[in-house]
Amino acid sequence: MVGLHKSDFKNPVVRWIDERLPIPSLLQKEYAQFPTPKNFNYFWNFGALAMVCLVVMIVTGIFLAMHYTPHTAHAFDSVERIMRDVNYGWLIRYIHMNGASMFFIVVYIHIFRGLYYGSYKAPRELLWILGVVILLLMMATAFMGYVLPWGQMSFWGATVITNLFSAIPVVGDDIVVWLWGGFSVDNPTLNRFFSLHYLLPFLIVGVVFLHVVALHITGSNNPLGIEPKGPQDTIPFHPYYTIKDSFGLVVFLIVFAFFVFFAPNYLGHPDNYIEANPLVTPAHIVPEWYFLPFYAILRAVPDKLGGVVLMFGSIFVLFVLPWLDTSPVRSMKFRPLARPFFWVFVLSCLLLGYCGAMPPEGIWVVLSRVGTAYYFLYFLVILPVLGKLERPLPLPVSISERVLGGGPVPAAAAAKPMEKA
Amino acid sequence: MRRLRLVALAASLLLAAPAARAAGEAPKPPPQDWSFGGLFGTFDRASAQRGFLVYKQVCAGCHAMKQLAYRNLEGIGLSQAEIRAIAAEYMIMDGPNDDGEMFERPGRPSDRFRSPFPNVQAARAANNGAYPVDLSLIIKARPDGANYIHALLTGYRDEPPAGVEPMEGMHYNAYFPGHWIAMARPLHDDQVEYPDGTPATTEQMARDVTTFLAWAAEPELEQRRAMGVRVILFLIVLAGLTYGVKRKIWAELKH
Numbered sequence A: 001m002v003g004l005h006k007s008d009f010k011n012p013v014v015r016w017i018d019e020r021l022p023i024p025s026l027l028q029k030e031y032a033q034f035p036t037p038k039n040f041n042y043f044w045n046f047g048a049l050a051m052v053c054l055v056v057m058i059v060t061g062i063f064l065a066m067h068y069t070p071h072t073a074h075a076f077d078s079v080e081r082i083m084r085d086v087n088y089g090w091l092i093r094y095i096h097m098n099g100a101s102m103f104f105i106v107v108y109i110h111i112f113r114g115l116y117y118g119s120y121k122a123p124r125e126l127l128w129i130l131g132v133v134i135l136l137l138m139m140a141t142a143f144m145g146y147v148l149p150w151g152q153m154s155f156w157g158a159t160v161i162t163n164l165f166s167a168i169p170v171v172g173d174d175i176v177v178w179l180w181g182g183f184s185v186d187n188p189t190l191n192r193f194f195s196l197h198y199l200l201p202f203l204i205v206g207v208v209f210l211h212v213v214a215l216h217i218t219g220s221n222n223p224l225g226i227e228p229k230g231p232q233d234t235i236p237f238h239p240y241y242t243i244k245d246s247f248g249l250v251v252f253l254i255v256f257a258f259f260v261f262f263a264p265n266y267l268g269h270p271d272n273y274i275e276a277n278p279l280v281t282p283a284h285i286v287p288e289w290y291f292l293p294f295y296a297i298l299r300a301v302p303d304k305l306g307g308v309v310l311m312f313g314s315i316f317v318l319f320v321l322p323w324l325d326t327s328p329v330r331s332m333k334f335r336p337l338a339r340p341f342f343w344v345f346v347l348s349c350l351l352l353g354y355c356g357a358m359p360p361e362g363i364w365v366v367l368s369r370v371g372t373a374y375y376f377l378y379f380l381v382i383l384p385v386l387g388k389l390e391r392p393l394p395l396p397v398s399i400s401e402r403v404l405g406g407g408p409v410p411a412a413a414a415a416k417p418m419e420k421a
Numbered sequence B: 001m002r003r004l005r006l007v008a009l010a011a012s013l014l015l016a017a018p019a020a021r022a023a024g025e026a027p028k029p030p031p032q033d034w035s036f037g038g039l040f041g042t043f044d045r046a047s048a049q050r051g052f053l054v055y056k057q058v059c060a061g062c063h064a065m066k067q068l069a070y071r072n073l074e075g076i077g078l079s080q081a082e083i084r085a086i087a088a089e090y091m092i093m094d095g096p097n098d099d100g101e102m103f104e105r106p107g108r109p110s111d112r113f114r115s116p117f118p119n120v121q122a123a124r125a126a127n128n129g130a131y132p133v134d135l136s137l138i139i140k141a142r143p144d145g146a147n148y149i150h151a152l153l154t155g156y157r158d159e160p161p162a163g164v165e166p167m168e169g170m171h172y173n174a175y176f177p178g179h180w181i182a183m184a185r186p187l188h189d190d191q192v193e194y195p196d197g198t199p200a201t202t203e204q205m206a207r208d209v210t211t212f213l214a215w216a217a218e219p220e221l222e223q224r225r226a227m228g229v230r231v232i233l234f235l236i237v238l239a240g241l242t243y244g245v246k247r248k249i250w251a252e253l254k255h
């Protein structure tokens, strides 16, 4: 039959569909047979977890939007109606609230996984760049979402962050007025933030789709950072990684459920249970925990424009990371010189997060500056230079050899030069 | 007064002066043993009902609780009849009727708690310019909420400590940030008469009203925790099963 897709499915209904719209074949190829390195550790769960988080956020968000009122006079009360009068409204809201935090934890671990195992290096540069785009979109979405309940931190956080744009020379003030839709954060601001908060997650879905397509072109990296040399190095995604991801997912859900049911406000700020009041400034304006490192970078610089540039720069540097890191070896496992610098980098990020929660005075300013300096040094100096200087450990011949301690390696694969891992 | 404090606060914030923090510093409220504390606590119904009485007879003179309706009181164990009687004590503004007139009628269980003042300005005017905040969410709206409110209500001192200048129209409180609060000491021994015979000491009333406010802020707390226990137990069993299946599937791979 010319024009019909050749289907291998036995079930007549699936087969009929598959011949006309070969999505079952596609899924079979990309999710069931998809050859995957056999040596993933549990850090490779976090991409799938991020995907689950995204779905959870969209589903709970849609139900919240059914009861939420985007108006400065009603937003705060409408959220309380959800908490008190909507059936299981408190559950939906607490899942959405804590879900944002879980999403960021998961994605941060996912990113540090990539940094440690060199997943950003050729040929996965574009995959990595799409990931950074996702991160930026997530941040915008979370920032605008936090404004919606219209508590004190919503309002003042929005005021502080939108005001950053006034640092842009010449047009800054006009841009801020344009963002606000007025002369302060007010009803027009709330309305557009709601509209965009509803829109951006669907853009994220789109970029995640591209991210996954790119992943399926290059195939996954793995803890050894060397490419699979043949079929003996890979296993089909299903059932091996579907079951491993399922186990990871259930463990993750336990952590998630603990926060939702037993500490739903632990990660939040009490001031957001006070309705927004433009006349009363909270003693300390702090963003959500996942923005704290960036907030610390912002405040580490005495000059407003400089702070804004460095804060955005801290993310943009990730875009060019594949070309900053000059080492051909991916996994830090084989880079004994680079490894301690990596862990200091992790510490500097944690330090920045801590400083972001502290008032910008005394020792905290100094520590923020140290953390900021190291953050940029790591990407702009240490990684480029180390790649030239260090002598990496010898790489294993293949994944199988390393995993099974020998085992059959086809001559062709073993003979391949080791040049680029 | 409040406005003055705000201006001072905003000014010190702008200067990022350490003074702002020093002024805002208050001692950590002493931790109390709450019926609803811990991971599995539940509200002591009798205490919450006494606390409602304190709110109704004392705090409601100044503080609104607009997120609550009389019908919600079922949550602390009041009967339908009791709730109808409580609601009927208040005259609620309703309307307009068919003649276009607003009119007052006795409250119903579905009405929200009647606010003591029609608007913020009226509330300030009656309180020397200070605003008595809505108490519906106060426990969630302050760090360490329950301990703080309890400490605040029992933390009034007749005289400020030696060396601290008295402030006209303000009251010294050991736990209020900045110490000078516009609210006069609201609780005095035997101010209310508890129907269950519990002695109405300041400490007892503070404890009861805090329990009531904690329930008001999180009426879903008991249901949430009960559901959480079941969800997490289920997930732990599921994790065990999933791990077993994972082991079994991967075991076949090794050879």
Ligand code: HEM
Residues within 6 Å of the ligand: A043, A044, A045, A046, A047, A048, A050, A051, A052, A054, A107, A110, A111, A114, A119, A120, A124, A127, A128, A130, A131, A132, A133, A134, A135, A204, A208, A211, A212, A215, A219, A220, A221, A222, A318
């Ligand atoms: C909504 C957020 C995201 C979702 C849903 C998502 C999803 C996924 C999935 C399902 C995988 C494959 C499984 C895995 O390797 O863990 C993956 C791989 C990857 N992701 Fe993401 N991701 C997200 C965000 C990011 C971000 C923010 C970055 C980096 C800045 C990133 C970088 C990568 C890289 C480099 C890989 C390939 C890793 C490898 O195979 O070693 N991802 N992502």
